[in-house]
Amino acid sequence: MAASNSAELKLQFAPFSSALEAGFWHQLTERKLNDYRLDESPKCIKGYYYNGDPVGLPTRLTLEFSAFDVDGSTPAHCCEAVGKLYNTNTLDAFKSTDKKALLDRESEELWAAIQSGDALTDPRILCRFILLTFADLKKYHFYYWFCFPALCFPEGIKLIKEPSVLTTVFTAKQISALQEAYDGLCIKGSTTAVPYFLMKYTDDTVHLAPLAEWGTFFAGTQKVAVGVYDPCTLSQHPGWPLRNLLVLLASQRGAKVDTVEVLCFRDRTLQGSRSIQHSVVFHVKLPELPSDSACPKSVGWEKNAKGAMGPRMVNLSECMDPKRLAESSVDLNLKLMRWRLVPSLDLDKVVSTKCLLLGAGTLGCNVARTLMGWGVRHITFVDNAKISYSNPVRQPLYEFEDCLGGGKAKAIAAVERLTKIFPGVNAEGFNMSIPMPGHPVNFSQATLAQAQKDVEQLEKLISEHDVVFLLMDTRESRWLPTVIAASKRKLVVNAALGFDTFVVMRHGLKARQNGSGDADSSPSCSSASSSSSTPAGSASSVPTSSLFSNIPGHKLGCYFCNDVVAPGDSTRDRTLDQQCTVSRPGLAMIAGALAVEMMVSILQHSEGGYAVASSSDDRMNEPPTSLGLVPHQIRGFLSRFDNVLPASLAFDKCTACSAVVLDHYEKEGFHFLSKVFNSSHSFLEDLTGLTLLHQETQAAEIWDMSDDESI
Template sequence: MANNLTYVQLSSCVNPSFWNKLTELKLNVDKLDEASRNIWGYFTNLNKDCVNSILEVDSTSYNENFNDQKLYIPFHGKILNKNTIEQFKECNKTDLINLEGKTLLESIKNGEVIKDPSLLNVFSILCFADLKKYHYYYWFSFPVLKDVIIEKGEEIFLSNKFTTENIYKLYNDFSALTANQKSYFIVEYASDELKLHKLEDKLNYITFENHTQYYFAFYNISSNNIPGSQLRNYVALILHYCPFLEEETQNFIAFILSREGSKVTCKDSTVFELKLPKADHGQNWVGWEKNERDKMGPKLANMKNTLDPNKLADDAVDLNLKLMKWRIMPNIDLEIVKNSKCLLLGSGTLGCSVARTLLAWGVRIITFVDNSTVSFSNPVRQSLFTFQDSVDMKPKSKAAADNLKKIFPGVIATGHQLNIPMPGHSVGESMLEQVRENVKKLDNLIEENDIIFLLMDSRESRWLPTLLGSHHNKIVINAALGFDTYLVMRHGTFNENLTETHSTCPEGFRTISGNRLGCYFCNDITAPGNSMKDRTLDQQCTVTRPGVSQIAGALAVELAVSVLQHSQRNSAPAFYQITNKAAELGCEIENQCVLGLIPHTVRGFLSSFNQVLPATEKFKQCVACSTTVVEEYRKNGFEFLLQVFNSSKFLEDLTGLSEMFKETECVDVWDLSDDEDE
């Protein structure tokens, strides 16, 4: 008898559902009540894949009855959930564990433990739940007596001491026990047979004369042959009822389950000869668990990823997009899309449709601008509004932002109620300051954002944002609707240098570099307006086939996302087909970015369910994006704008359009006179 016995300590293993249930109970039942709750811990030593001895707690730990599933033995636990982190920290850990121990000693003395031996296995959790952050500070203790020193004698495997038949019978008897009797029991060896007894049936019959034929068995809190520290509590019980065993050598069985093939056996259990101490163990208890840094201290479980529904939604949205990256398109840059700040000018059918598609692409910052309120006709067409919004006459920008957040709380959506000043809409004296402020606000919004969507219902209202978009050189995506037609386009980048950067281009196609691509106003003038298909789109804006805005809104976002995927962003060239040869050759431009082609303009015609992709060049004298206009704004700022608001003729004079019209007339005259000469 040389060595003192060493012990295995338990480790806690919390299931996520334990925190889930604790949160539910704290919010709905306990509220500010700090009284402790009784809980169950689950232990089995059948699991050999884990090097630690783990005590599990899960949502069923809070149940009234222990569910052993024939596999687990119970630990009797208490959870003390403090209301504040200060109370959690200030709690006296020594007092707490000694109090637990005192209760345990009492139940030994009054005989409760004899009836229910599982009461020797106890634990407690001191806890503070920060339910705003889903952070759980917790500290497990597994109280065991401190001053119990046991000397270890011989140890031998059960299978080396008893016959296979005996061991088989012992396991069967053990299996028949209820879960709480499995923790501690007595095994008797008499006339070549092993007999299992409950503590309450045999303890009183053990005497100094017959104790050598008995084995004090314990379900070992360890899957190897080192006993768990709970053995010390068992020894306290034994010495209380069998004081004649003080300083005597006594046989114990560390009961361990293992598998032989698929079947469970107890043959790997160990028989120990232990020399018991005096029964003077005192009142000191130990057993606070060390944390992951191997220090005496609490642990922190951060459950935000699992329990916070906002975080769950946030992760799920990103995951859905990542599947695209993982499975289909490894080179897609989702971060650039997610981090793009989007400004939506107009919060009607197009605005709603664009916002929802942006949301689906994982965009987190969306700003709405509109000047009207939700009307009764809006909700059926405009996917972000409800009937109640129209009853409340909520501003559209605000309602759109609020409802977008209801759909996905992870989005940072804001709404601005704002009139966009328009050319030819004279500004009276009384309105001057208001208009000045609106311009400033719009200018700021455009500067702060990365992608500007023009989704208004009139042509004039697009002028100022087009100019400001050029001035700040932002990605500007424009969508406009006709009755059964739509136009979706990107504006060219603003660059005083209009030289064509050459890119290779298959036969049958021509290319226009991004800095030479036109804006909505360039095209409006240059585009032929002679066919039914190309009728002016914005004039009949409010009377449209309902699906048109959904299509155009979705296309606007997809165009923006494609632009973001190109290394040159908005300077990416646009291709257009110049002969039918391209079609005959089967040539296609489709590898501009990982997502494919980046057109300049998408025009669609629902009457024929047809779509074309024209590209048009910048118009040197454009009233919105030409160098002259942008430079004039840069030079004279609001004063210049004011002149335009008061008379759109000013713009035509400035850009030389008026001059051009005159020249055109002259040419006509000269042409005629030439004819006359002939």
């Protein structure tokens, strides 16, 4: 600070104290995650300072949430300060950054602007800053070091006399004229605060002008007076913005200026009344600058809270909503994947996908956990079972306590556990049954009404979601959602387990409507594999290879396209081991994870569910998405740790997705469905033509035998 003795008075400046608000760090977090990523190049930001603070407050440079909008407005009665943000990717990089080099580089740019005259036409150049940061976005610890570059004279700046409060230098009339002149200068500049200005005055008048008029404003006078919008509240010292202005004036030697009168303009509002009487006047003798035009030495790095040269750290984890912290951390894990490995990954498409999980058992739990790992926020469960004692060891969303008292409903308990794991998830559970073929619903009026209610609820849920996962433990329970999803053109991902085999597949999507309103025609396969009597949880009914390749999404088959019999009651008269899905413990985790990964790959394809199916032959070709292939099916064999990628065409006599089934469903609704539920499997076989196909096949076999006998 200023020192006074009998020999001389020296001018010292109150340094800036950085004030980085929480909004700034929130914005930095968003920019780091969505824009900067791993880019460490300098970014332009903006702060501001205010000259109306009461006595006792430090000289503050404030950065808030608007700091990244450089072209945005500055708060009223504040001066802007433009700076450079250097955000490092690691704490080591933050520590090892050459701070002197940063300061020297900025100082040289400042000195060049002073010598060229650019600083006169754009005085904002005189008030620039540097901000070096590291953001630990997992802990929400922010390390930063602020610098306000200031050029130095080779020797100290001398005061000709003691600083004077404005009221001891100006009369009341002059003070009023000064205030009016400053307001006029602001209006002329379309702002509420002017950082620097030229000044001349008489006993009755005060004239102000921008620095750009330096060459003409003082014509005919040797007295030079300037003003600075001063954020300092001390009566004996000016604020930091004056430093570079004095260097600018000293470089203007063409005017032979040795002494300068400086008005530190302070505009406060006290008790509702505006006053500039706290402004301070300094009479300064300008030292000589080096004659070799070399950039003067510079200072400006801020001291830390202990008064030593060093960075500061702010911990926002305690003042932030823990749920918000969890969401940001989940997003960070995914965005690191995009920054480092897959720049084209469309995370927003994944995160915004609404997923309906039909089944909250072993597959459902594993699928849900993997979906959350991908940042999916909207997950809905449908299941009618309760948690049993055998479940928690295989189904990771449940614990022993969930089994007590008869067991909690799986769909509800799964939602509770997801919310505990990640509060940012939007999870919902429905404890309801899915009506199935071969499971009659006409026992009573109440049973029929409940079935209709369940169908309507399922239709509503499928309509509201983007992807439907079929994760149930019976084959027939997958029929109704397959029909509804096909009708509504919803992407279906199906996962089924055997003992050591699994199948994960996407259903083909119904053809898009063409311009005339008719559906695009698509040829379908007229043959299918032989039927299987295995449970729905088994994968053995799916062919392990395919003669077809390059099949577009609207021609792909569904889970039932490989059957030549309609689904029926698969649990009747079954022993315990046949009713349960008996599989190797790791199989559900593998199949569940692959089901989600298949969905994500589909979402990354420009055609989505209509994408051409990748096959095993495509493994050496250029992948269609940033994540790789988009298969129709993944057929896995755990015993030999092998996967194949078959693809199959839709079956025109499919009991679930064929045109005749969808047409009856769309026209007759629940009336048609109730026929399916209450009839034997022959109803669907008759409807789709499977019965006729069987008869023709049998006739052909008899004909072949007759030919053989005749030979």
